[in-house]
Amino acid sequence: MIGRMSRFFGFYVISWKKNRINRRVDAFEIIPNSRMMKAILFLAFVATTSAFRLPFQVAPAVTNITKGGQTLEQTGTYFVANLTLGTPGQLFTVVIDTKTSDIVIPDVSCSSGFNCYNKRRFNQNNSSSYYAYGQQYTYKNNLGTFKGFVGKDTAVIGDRATDLITIPGVKILQATDIGIGIEGLNADGILGLAQTGASQIGGNSPFVQGVQMGDISGTFFSIWLEHFNQTDDLGTHGVIYYGGFDPVHCAPNPSYVPMSSGYLYQLTMNSFKSAGKSATNSNTKMNQVVLDTTTAQIILPTTYVSQILDSIGININTVTVFPPIVPCDTKVTLTFGFVSGTSITITERDLVVSFFGTCRLQVVPSVTGDAIFGIPLYRGRCTYFDPIMQRIGFTPALLQD
Known part of the structure; x- marks a missing residue:
């Protein structure tokens, strides 16, 4: 319980x-x-x-x-x-x-x-x-x-x-x-x-x-x-x-993105950028992304994952297991843009997870080509799900440290 x-x-x-x-x-x-x-x-x-x-x-x-x-x-x-x-x-x-x-x-x-x-x-x-x-x-x-x-x-x-x-x-x-x-x-x-x-x-x-x-x-x-x-x-x-704005943990005035599905919490992503110590890579291909609280990682098309790994100095062809092992001091910032003009960022703070001394980057290539935002998306921010008005809202968390 x-x-x-x-x-x-x-x-x-x-x-x-x-x-x-x-x-x-x-x-x-x-x-x-x-x-x-x-x-x-x-x-x-x-x-x-x-x-x-x-x-x-x-x-x-x-x-x-x-x-x-x-x-x-x-x-x-x-x-x-x-x-x-x-x-x-x-x-x-x-x-x-x-x-x-x-x-x-x-x-x-x-x-x-x-x-x-x-x-x-x-x-x-x-x-x-x-x-x-x-x-x-x-x-x-x-x-x-x-x-x-x-x-x-x-x-x-x-x-x-x-x-x-x-x-x-x-x-x-x-x-x-x-x-x-x-x-x-x-x-x-x-x-x-x-x-x-x-x-x-x-x-x-x-x-x-x-x-x-x-x-x-x-x-x-x-x-x-x-x-x-x-x-x-x-x-x-x-x-x-449920049913209101969380005044304790969430900043006011969320930025909303219209949903693109009548079934899932799905958004249209139209830009992507990965910035790391080795490179900054970007992509403007339009993709649909589903927000899912039962997925542990960020799941993206293989091209995106390759760009992320390249930005931190890793060739995707050398990776045999996902989520990939990375140095624990890895620095990386992912920025996702949506058709409404809203963008969100996820950094190494919630992407690089240590487990018994081994660190893994919580990014996985999609076997179907679909994109899914899992648990790292919800950390350090408030995500508003509005199935009635058909929109998703994002606002920074008030409690960050």
Whole structure:
């Protein structure tokens, strides 16, 4: 479960509270300062989409969530948050996914072997607000292939009792077989926040449903992630803010770019530049790029990746494994321009990741030619997703150090 950042005498204190029956981390407990425990560093040995795994640490890094905001924490290369389903609510930890638009949760019948081991499972018989559809679906995303059936129930998102957002009548996939990417992950399911057109089960996007019928007042949500190594927790925290501007972490007045797809959060990129110690390379070819929170790297056409590596003195033909190993003191700045005139930059601070003394550049060539902006994009900035107005906004983060 994601810990709730609760205030205690002017500061925030978090500790583990374990369920002694199954030994899983089940909740957080607020404790007096005299009993404060140091955060424990865990290596999350989980299946991910990257060639290596990042450390996962729980620490009180995000200490000033305001109304409408929800804490994000990293597990493996994914960011997760809290979700409850049903009446009364059944609690789940879900991966935030901007490339799909459905809620996927293990069903109580998912119990074969390791498949749903140590996962919370949804029991429709314990919910007075549940409605059965029953259609069978096979569901695919970055976390694998899921099989199950569809129901409808009330979803609640948020961390604190005063800020909970209720979304009635949301379609959910009750998975009887879960994807391999989530089997060993410290998460139960998926909260898809893409546009309604991306639904694989014929449902409304949970976020759009919340705007139309629930407690979400604005047409957009934002995601802010810490810079990598920004704090002692290695940059494993962030905030997702529903229906308004995040006044704590985000500068005002985002620059908007119109979306080029009615399904995905997709933008038209019309310029690119890579500046490093060896060269500055640019490209003005027009490309479509998808914003995805379940992709660990920046994925670009091979030509772009070759230009990036060339700018730091590496020939792409010498690279055998991606993400490529680079010197840990590598300096590189990537600038992406869009048709609206807006541009964004990503630097080595979030592109060069150290893992057990080896540094890798979080840039990978696309096998399909498609471009995808993964986790490095969201670090050190606020990204606004507006499926109603069909636009994406960018603004600098207020908390940069």
